[in-house]
Amino acid sequence: MHTFINGALAAAALTMGCALAAGPIAVADAGYRSDQMAELAEMSKRMVTDYLTQLGISGDALPTLAFIASGQRARSQCVDVSGDETQNDWSNDYCPTDNTVYVGQNILWDSYRQYGTAGSISGLAHEYGHFVQSVMGVPNPRNANETIRHENQADCFSGSFIGFLQDRGSINAPEDLGSVERFLTATASLDAPGRDHGTAQERIDSFTLGYTGGLPPCSQYFPATPLIR
Numbered sequence: 085m086h087t088f089i090n091g092a093l094a095a096a097a098l099t100m101g102c103a104l105a106a107g108p109i110a111v112a113d114a115g116y117r118s119d120q121m122a123e124l125a126e127m128s129k130r131m132v133t134d135y136l137t138q139l140g141i142s143g144d145a146l147p148t149l150a151f152i153a154s155g156q157r158a159r160s161q162c163v164d165v166s167g168d169e170t171q172n173d174w175s176n177d178y179c180p181t182d183n184t185v186y187v188g189q190n191i192l193w194d195s196y197r198q199y200g201t202a203g204s205i206s207g208l209a210h211e212y213g214h215f216v217q218s219v220m221g222v223p224n225p226r227n228a229n230e231t232i233r234h235e236n237q238a239d240c241f242s243g244s245f246i247g248f249l250q251d252r253g254s255i256n257a258p259e260d261l262g263s264v265e266r267f268l269t270a271t272a273s274l275d276a277p278g279r280d281h282g283t284a285q286e287r288i289d290s291f292t293l294g295y296t297g298g299l300p301p302c303s304q305y306f307p308a309t310p311l312i313r
């Protein structure tokens with residue numbers, strides 16, 4: 085059920101040194117193993133970088149992608165609520181201070197295994213959405229309401245990115261969209277006090293807004309700081 089079958093995966097296959105004799109479909113069907121999550125992360129990064137370049141963000145402005153292998157740790161320049169600056173194999177974070185997206189092997193494998201390729205790529209793209217917010221000066225959230233809007237906007241960015249892949253013919257709808265929907269639903273917050281992400285419906289609506297309309301409508305979450313200028 086790995087249906088990211090055309091240009092993107094063909095390019096990834098080259099990176100991974102796979103033989104292309106059987107065509108990209110065979111690569112997709114082969115799927116990834118848990119020890120190939122660095123390749124999945126790298127492929128995602130290249131696709132998001134293509135998108136960011138099209139948006140006019142390139143070169144030194146681009147974030148670093150730090151892949152954290154199983155059992156490893158990395159020190160970021162951001163601290164979490166408990167004052168910890170350590171990133172680990174379950175991290176999925178963007179740190180604006182060191183302009184780095186941290187992704188752990190375990191979380192990527194977990195989401196790939198459960199929700200599929202497109203869902204796990206959309207999750208990484210969400211972190212790049214936080215990068216775009218940072219570059220475009222979207223203010224850091226100061227309360228729970230703003231946090232949820234901030235998260236929904238990152239989902240909207242992720243949707244616009246998947247829409248970009250769709251336009252390039254790199255998405256196999258509806259399978260890949262089903263994968264994204266499973267991912268968003270599973271990682272949503274329940275509609276309860278103290279939640280810090282959108283509900284499943286909010287996350288899917290935010291993703292769909294970007295998927296169908298591109299990045300411009302994603303500015304509506306924080307209109308004073310549009311994501312495209």
Ligand SMILES: [Zn+2]
Pocket residue numbers: 210211214235238
């Ligand atoms: Zn987020």
